[in-house]
Amino acid sequence: xxxxxxxxxxxxxxxxxxxxxxxxxxxxxxxxxxxxxxxxxxxxxxxxxxxxxxxxxxxxxxxxxxxxxxxxxxxxxxxxxxxxxxxxxxxxxxxxxxxxxxxxxxxxxxxxxxxxxxxxxxxxxxxxxxxxxxxxxxxxxxxxxxxxxxxxxxxxxxxxxxxxxxxxxxxxxxxxxxxxxxxxxxxxxxxxxxxxxxxxxxxxxxxxxxxxxxxxxxxxxxxxxxxxxxxxxxxxxxxxxxxxxxxxxxxxxxxxxxxxxxxxxxxxxxxxxxxxxxxxxxxxxxxxxxxxxxxxxxxxxxxxxxxxxxxxxxxxxxxxxxxxxxxxxxxxxxxxxxxxx
Amino acid sequence: xxxxxxxxxxxxxxxxxxxxxxxxxxxxxxxxxxxxxxxxxxxxxxxxxxxxxxxxxxxxxxxxxxxxxxxxxxxxxxxxxxxxxxxxxxxxxxxxxxxxxxxxxxxxxxxxxxxxxxxxxxxxxxxxxxxxxxxxxxxxxxxxxxxxxxxxxxxxxxxxxxxxxxxxxxxxxxxxxxxxxxxxxxxxxxxxxxxxxxxxxxxxxxxxxxxxxxxxxxxxxxxxxxxxxxxxxxxxxxxxxxxxxxxxxxxxxxxxxxxxxxxxxxxxxxxxxxxxxxxxxxxxxxxxxxxxxxxxxxxxxxxxxxxxxxxxxxxxxxxxxxxxxxxxxxxxxxxxxxxxx
DNA sequence: CTGAAAGCGCTTACAG
DNA sequence: CTGAAAGCGCTTACAG
Numbered sequence: 001x002x003x004x005x006x007x008x009x010x011x012x013x014x015x016x017x018x019x020x021x022x023x024x025x026x027x028x029x030x031x032x033x034x035x036x037x038x039x040x041x042x043x044x045x046x047x048x049x050x051x052x053x054x055x056x057x058x059x060x061x062x063x064x065x066x067x068x069x070x071x072x073x074x075x076x077x078x079x080x081x082x083x084x085x086x087x088x089x090x091x092x093x094x095x096x097x098x099x100x101x102x103x104x105x106x107x108x109x110x111x112x113x114x115x116x117x118x119x120x121x122x123x124x125x126x127x128x129x130x131x132x133x134x135x136x137x138x139x140x141x142x143x144x145x146x147x148x149x150x151x152x153x154x155x156x157x158x159x160x161x162x163x164x165x166x167x168x169x170x171x172x173x174x175x176x177x178x179x180x181x182x183x184x185x186x187x188x189x190x191x192x193x194x195x196x197x198x199x200x201x202x203x204x205x206x207x208x209x210x211x212x213x214x215x216x217x218x219x220x221x222x223x224x225x226x227x228x229x230x231x232x233x234x235x236x237x238x239x240x241x242x243x244x245x246x247x248x249x250x251x252x253x254x255x256x257x258x259x260x261x262x263x264x265x266x267x268x269x270x271x272x273x274x275x276x277x278x279x280x281x282x283x284x285x286x287x288x289x290x291x292x293x294x295x296x297x298x299x300x301x302x303x304x305x306x307x308x309x310x311x312x313x314x315x316x317x318x319x320x321x322x323x324x325x326x327x328x329x330x331x332x333x334x335x336x337x338x339x340x341x
Numbered sequence: 342x343x344x345x346x347x348x349x350x351x352x353x354x355x356x357x358x359x360x361x362x363x364x365x366x367x368x369x370x371x372x373x374x375x376x377x378x379x380x381x382x383x384x385x386x387x388x389x390x391x392x393x394x395x396x397x398x399x400x401x402x403x404x405x406x407x408x409x410x411x412x413x414x415x416x417x418x419x420x421x422x423x424x425x426x427x428x429x430x431x432x433x434x435x436x437x438x439x440x441x442x443x444x445x446x447x448x449x450x451x452x453x454x455x456x457x458x459x460x461x462x463x464x465x466x467x468x469x470x471x472x473x474x475x476x477x478x479x480x481x482x483x484x485x486x487x488x489x490x491x492x493x494x495x496x497x498x499x500x501x502x503x504x505x506x507x508x509x510x511x512x513x514x515x516x517x518x519x520x521x522x523x524x525x526x527x528x529x530x531x532x533x534x535x536x537x538x539x540x541x542x543x544x545x546x547x548x549x550x551x552x553x554x555x556x557x558x559x560x561x562x563x564x565x566x567x568x569x570x571x572x573x574x575x576x577x578x579x580x581x582x583x584x585x586x587x588x589x590x591x592x593x594x595x596x597x598x599x600x601x602x603x604x605x606x607x608x609x610x611x612x613x614x615x616x617x618x619x620x621x622x623x624x625x626x627x628x629x630x631x632x633x634x635x636x637x638x639x640x641x642x643x644x645x646x647x648x649x650x651x652x653x654x655x656x657x658x659x660x661x662x663x664x665x666x667x668x669x670x671x672x673x674x675x676x677x678x679x680x681x682x
Numbered sequence: 683c684t685g686a687a688a689g690c691g692c693t694t695a696c697a698g
Numbered sequence: 699c700t701g702a703a704a705g706c707g708c709t710t711a712c713a714g
Contacts, residue, residue, distance in 0.1 A: 002459060004707055015685045020709055030683060047459030051392045051401065052707035055690045060392065062440070062462075070426060076624035081422040085411060088443040092453055097462060099403070100439045102429040112433055118343060118388030120691090121403075121438060257628050264630055283417035287598050288629070289605055345691055356701045361693055371699060393691035397706045461707090685714085692706085698699105 003044050012040045023048060054120065062097040063087070063310065064122035066113065066136060068129040069106055077254060078282045079299065083128055083150065086303025094311055101125070106135045117145050123314045126306050130154065130162075130196035148310040150302060151196045161313060163306040163324045165297045167197050170328045171204025174249045174277045174295055177330060179212050182339040183247035183275060186220070187238065189259055190251030193223040198251045201279065205249050220245060235262055239274070246339055250278040253285050256292050260335070271337035281331050290334035298326050344385050353381045364389060395461065404432055404651065405463035407477060408443040409470040410450055418595060419623045420640065424469055424491065427644025435652055442466070447476045458486050464655045467647050471495065471503075471537035489651045491643060492537045502654060504647040504665045506638045508538050511669045512545025515590045515618045515636055518671060520553050523680040524588035524616060527561070528579065530600060531592030534564040539592045542620065546590050561586060576603055580615070587680055591619040594626050597633050601676070612678035622672050631675035639667050 009016040014033060021029050022037040040046075054060045065087055067080060084100075091098045099122055103109030113136060116122040123146060127137060130151030140147045141156060148161040178186055188205045190198045202221065209216050219238065224231035238244060239262075250256035256278035260270050268274055270290055278285070281296035305324045312318035350357040355374060362370045363378040381387075395401045406428055408421060425441075432439045440463055444450030454477060457463040464487060468478060471492030481488045482497060489502040519527055529546045531539040543562065550557050560579065565572035579585060580603075591597035597619035601611050609615055611631055619626070622637035646665045653659035 002461075002707095005709095006707080016707090017686080017709075018684060021684090024709090028683060033683080045459075047455065049396075049707050050456075050460035050462050051395045052461070052690090053709075054392045055390075055396060055692085055707080056709045058690075065441075067426070067429075076419040076422065078417040078419060078422070081417065081419070081425075084422075084425070084441060085408070085443060088408075088441050089445060092444060092449060095456075097453075097457060098441045100406075100425060100429050100441060102426060103433060104430060108433060112438075114388065115391070115436075116438060118386075119391035120343075120393070121391050254624075254628075261628065261630050283595075284628070287595075287602065287625070289602050343691095346693095347691080357691090358693075358702080359700060362700090365693090369699060374699085390691050393706090394693075395706090396691080396708085397693045399706075683714105685712105687712090688710090690708085694704090696701105696703090698701085 002049070003046050004049065005046075008037065008040050008044060008046050011044065012037045058120075059314075060121055060123050061095065062099050062122050063091055063307065064099045064101045064113065064116050064125045066109070066125050066127040066129075067100065067102040068131075069103055069109055077252075078284070079252075079280055080128055082282075082299045083303050086300050087126060087307055090304045090307035094307065096123075096307075096311065110136055110139055113139065117143065124148070124310050126150065126310060131192075132194045132196075146310065146314050148306050148313070150306060152200065154196060159321050161309055161321045161323070163302055163309065163326070165302075165328045166325050167200035168204040168207070170279065170295050170297070171201035171249065172208040173204070173328070173330065174201070174279070175205045175208035176212075177277055177293075178247040178249070178275055178336060179208060179214070181247070181275065181336060184214055185243065185245045186214070186247045186249060187222065187245040188220065188249045188251075189222045189235075189255055191223070191225060191255050197279075198223070201249070201251055232262070235259070236266070239263065239266060239268060244268075245274065247275040247277070247336070250276055253278050253280045253282045253292060253294055256294070256335075257284050257288050260288060260290075260292075271335050275336040275339075277330075277336055285331070285333065293333045293336045294331055296329045296331050298328070301326050343390070344387050345390065346387075349378065349381050349385060349387050352385065353378045399461075400655075401462055401464050402436065403438040403440050403463050404428070404648065404655075405440045405442045405454065405457050405466045407450070407454065407466050407468040407470075408441065409472075410444055410447055418593075419625070420593075420621055421469055423623075423640045424644050427641050428467060428648055431645045431648035435648065437464075437648075437652065451476055451480055454480065458484065465489070465651050467491065467651060472533075473535045473537075487651065487655050489647050489654070491647060493541060495537060500662050502650055502662045502664070504643055504650065504667070506643075506667050506669045508541035509545040509548070511620065511636050511638070512542035512590065513549040514545070514669070514671065515542070515620070516546045516549035517553075518618055518634075519588040519590070519616055519677060520549065520555070522588070522616065522677060525555055526584065526586045527555070527588045527590060528563065528586040529561065529590045529592075530563045530576075530596055532564070532566060532596050538620075539564070542590070542592055573603070576600070577607070580604065580607060580609060585609075586615065588616040588618070588677070591617055594619050594621045594623045594633060594635055597635070597676075598625050598629050601629060601631075601633075612676050616677040616680075618671075618677055626672070626674065634674045634677045635672055637670045637672050639669070642667050 009019045022034045101112045125147040127149045153160045277293045279295045281294040285292040285294040350360045363375045442453045466488040468490045494501045620636045622635040626633040626635040
């Protein structure tokens with residue numbers, strides 16, 4: 001069917017091994033025959049069969065991206081698309097291909113990963129999330145597969161390759177930012193406390209409050225799926241009160257956006273009545289009005305670094321589970337206002 | 342390394358061919374030995390090597406998703422993530438894997454596809470966009486590869502498998518919707534006229550106006566990259582005029598969102614001064630205020646159908662290039678208002 | 683510097 | 699109903 005190494009060899013009048021070696025630019029082959037063989041390859045439009053090569057090399061030159069189990073809305077988060085994009089870009093440079101593992105349930109996702117791993121379809125995986133009691137992450141760990149996590153692992157932190165921001169510090173910085181604007185009544189609102197990022201940012205929030213001698217009020221922390229009715233009720237209870245929070249640290253732009261709409265609906269103005277600071281600096285941050293002050297997490301570096309490190313690992317150039325922590329940066333827009341009173 | 346068919350064969354006391362046949366549930370193998378072999382497979386945790394199987398079957402059981410060349414913002418469009426997700430879901434059901442082809446330039450993307458196609462890494466491709474003079478689509482066509490397009494092809498329409506909405510009709514329906522609300526001054530605003538969807542929707546817009554005896558005013562059609570300054574200038578010229586449009590058909594939710602913000606900035610209210618109807622019914626439509634009336638294009642069916650049809654094609658169960666056209670549906674929210682005057 | 687041969691993990695005629 | 703053998707398209711010791 002397609003043109004193979006044999007066809008090239010025959011036409012060039014050499015052995016297949018010679019063709020193979022010129023593909024790899026082996027030093028043992030003379031420049032002269034290399035040149036000849038390369039010419040024929042171009043003429044014939046030869047493209048090596050990666051499956052065959054993988055079979056003998058026991059590798060696949062592909063990296064699997066593990067998406068979180070979808071629960072609808074969260075999945076529309078542009079963060080994942082940007083990560084896919086960034087990973088893809090770096091993989092292209094390194095001549096790796098990228099595959100996607102996803103599932104509607106954890107079982108389905110796991111099955112998909114098992115197939116890719118054991119079926120020889122991926123050399124390693126990049127998990128785009130980190131959460132508590134996740135079967136997939138456990139599986140990857142137990143099977144000692146090559147993988148890296150975006151975000152801090154819940155367990156075995158010292159044995160796992162991961163790339164992350166210092167989300168605790170980021171949470172602290174976000175909180176300090178509004179404290180610096182004279183806010184004292186500061187809430188923390190997030191979507192799912194099982195996610196590591198969310199929990200870390202919360203922890204930073206708490207640290208900042210404590211350091212500023214502001215009492216931590218548990219009713220000021222809301223961690224519910226942000227589409228639920230319970231969520232709306234708790235929000236209402238919080239913001240319809242006379243003494244409502246004047247600032248909110250939102251765990252990401254989507255939460256911030258939804259909150260911003262909610263506040264408008266109940267007649268509160270952002271930033272006049274309530275300031276909002278959030279994370280990720282996604283397209284949402286710019287698109288919404290008022291534009292969100294948001295902490296940029298450098299998705300481009302997150303994605304390129306995770307590929308770099310994972311590939312080093314896969315290719316055996318590195319055997320130690322490093323962590324790469326990237327800096328963050330507050331992007332000031334219009335959703336925060338100094339409180340003077 | 343990993344456990345192979347040989348290990349299973351030895352332990353079960355049969356030939357490798359017998360193991361292979363029980364994997365495929367061949368009718369020629371007795372239930373008794375099948376049972377025995379299956380037991381051993383489970384015991385050993387055997388997982389077939391897909392690369393080896395692909396090598397002999399000359400297939401890969403994977404489908405490549407082709408993402409458009411990124412130009413920043415557009416790439417944050419949740420449409421693509423939802424498509425990836427949907428395709429992935431259907432592929433899982435069919436035991437196909439999904440790979441991603443993307444690139445920063447058309448050349449890079451093409452190289453990535455060539456590698457996957459000729460390198461035996463994908464049996465077919467799903468192109469998530471359709472635009473004018475696209476090298477990638479041309480390449481797929483010339484090489485007679487298996488592929489399907491989301492959206493109407495620019496060329497060879499009758500020879501290409503594709504899944505789409507009737508975007509012309511959708512454009513007409515959107516326009517008629519605002520005409521039905523007594524609007525006469527209706528603009529059409531889009532991002533990139535080279536995209537087929539955009540062009541089709543425009544054409545439907547024009548048909549609807551003509552049918553309603555409304556003159557088509559070329560200054561009412563803006564097709565610029567929506568981040569450019571030229572875009573802002575044209576928008577300003579259009580909406581700062583006394584006789585500005587009272588309704589806009591926006592080519593998608595992102596355009597609508599950006600427009601909505603622009604209008605607020607210059608002091609026009611949506612929907613009181615200007616009604617907006619858009620397409621895709623993405624997360625943006627719900628998130629923005631006022632929530633957008635948007636045309637749902639059934640991304641879930643778009644993605645499942647394209648996989649169904651492409652797989653039929655790949656597996657030779659279908660050889661005719663069908664088109665599947667899915668219905669659309671107006672989701673009414675708060676961005677359109679009847680004009681009474 | 684180059685080639686013949688074995689082998690990666692499968693599948694599939696071909697025998698029996 | 700089952701097995702021995704060839705072969706998918708590569709790579710890599712091993713000879714020479």
